[in-house]
Amino acid sequence: MPLIEMPFLTTVCGLEELAGHSSREVSHVLSILDPDEPEPPAFGTYGEHARLEMRFHDIIEETAGHIAPTPDDVAQMLAFGRDSVAEAGSLRHLLVHCHMGISRSTATMALLLAQSQPTLAADSIMMHIFAMRDKAWPNLRILEFGEAILGRNGEFTQAAGAIYRIQLERRPEIREFFVNAGRGREIDAADRV
Numbered sequence: 001m002p003l004i005e006m007p008f009l010t011t012v013c014g015l016e017e018l019a020g021h022s023s024r025e026v027s028h029v030l031s032i033l034d035p036d037e038p039e040p041p042a043f044g045t046y047g048e049h050a051r052l053e054m055r056f057h058d059i060i061e062e063t064a065g066h067i068a069p070t071p072d073d074v075a076q077m078l079a080f081g082r083d084s085v086a087e088a089g090s091l092r093h094l095l096v097h098c099h100m101g102i103s104r105s106t107a108t109m110a111l112l113l114a115q116s117q118p119t120l121a122a123d124s125i126m127m128h129i130f131a132m133r134d135k136a137w138p139n140l141r142i143l144e145f146g147e148a149i150l151g152r153n154g155e156f157t158q159a160a161g162a163i164y165r166i167q168l169e170r171r172p173e174i175r176e177f178f179v180n181a182g183r184g185r186e187i188d189a190a191d192r193v
Contacts, residue, residue, distance in 0.1 A: 014101035
């Protein structure tokens with residue numbers, strides 16, 4: 001059960017789950033897709049909604065042959081969130097998705113919640129994300145850029161370490177996967193908790 005009360009519904013999901021949300025009156029969608037991913041057909045079954053589509057890979061370091069999220073990408077996502085909240089009465093249900101609903105989308109939703117609820121502590125927001133999505137592994141790069149933009153330097157990257165730690169305790173075998181995938185800084189954050 002989510003820990004934070006919001007004046008609108010929030011959902012984080014992956015591509016395979018999008019069709020299941022078509023009847024849930026989603027009013028705003030933030031899509032985070034790999035650069036070569038086709039347009040998700042599920043949106044054809046959604047009613048009228050505002051949508052921002054972002055395209056970058058789920059990486060936390062510059063990597064040859066891949067497109068990493070940039071500060072401008074994160075600023076654009078935060079602007080979408082800010083504009084959505086400002087649309088009096090039209091924001092009923094905010095859905096953020098990426099490929100699996102684990103990394104890019106959970107980091108983005110954490111930042112959107114932090115922006116709309118600036119007095120909430122980062123650890124409360126991150127635990128809310130974990131309650132929403134128990135397989136969350138928030139993308140550290142997105143969090144770093146977002147917390148800098150929001151003036152909350154270090155808060156979310158530190159709070160994410162607790163989620164990484166939980167996931168590693170549940171499934172110790174994923175440690176090597178994340179290290180080999182160039183995401184060792186996330187493992188380091190877990191080890192500091």
